[in-house]
Amino acid sequence: MNDRKKQEQLTRRNFLKMGIGALGAVALLEITGVSLLYMQPRSVEGAFGGIVEAGRVASFPLSSVTEFVNGRFYLIRAEEDGFLAVYHRCTHLGCTVNWQANENRFFCPCHASEFDIHGDVQNPPAPRALDTFAVAIEDGIVYVDTSGPQKRGEFAAEQLVYA
Ligand code: FES
Structure with a gap:
């Protein structure tokens, strides 16, 4: 070479x-x-996994359901005046439930489970009520902590949070 x-x-x-x-x-x-x-850190303020500022108490009418797509929850202001935040994940196999205002129910498109305005099961196969997120009200503002869904069997009046 x-x-x-x-x-x-x-x-x-x-x-x-x-x-x-x-x-x-x-x-x-x-x-x-x-x-x-x-x-x-996975918990980002204002988004799912963190604390979401939902808005002023007065901006949610009684018996209303407001969807927070990024927070993955629905904020319910019950006719009793209290607030409840429910995870949008069906308790059967985890599909996203839709609020159908004309039917006054949450409906799961996967296997047709239905839940009432408090998230209680009205039609199986969902085995229990929709999970909730902690709600806090400070200075007239509603906050929802989406860091950890809380399981429950069914709705109870003590779950409502009042201003
Ligand atoms: S995942 Fe909702 S009914 Fe099956």
Whole structure:
């Protein structure tokens, strides 16, 4: 092998090494970026997983249901005047329930479970009432803590939160 060929091979080798090194660096950066994303706190204020400011008490009429899509809950102001926040996840297999105002019910499109305005099961297969989120009212503002749904068998008056 003459000197020129040796030099050419070395150059190719060096080029390949540099290429592999660069790819490794890019992969490392991607892995680091993805890891940092996963390590971020999951509870973001104002979104599902955190505390959501729903609005002023006076902006929710009695017997109303207001959907908070990003918070994944419905805020109910019952006819008794108290507030209740229910998770939009069906207690059967987890599909998203819809509020049907004309029928005055939550309806699950997957297997046709129905729930009344308090989230109580009216039609199975859902085994229990819709889960709730903690509600707090401070200075006339309703806050819903979506960090952890609370299971319940059925609605009880003590679950309502009053201003
Ligand atoms: S998931 Fe809602 S009824 Fe089955």
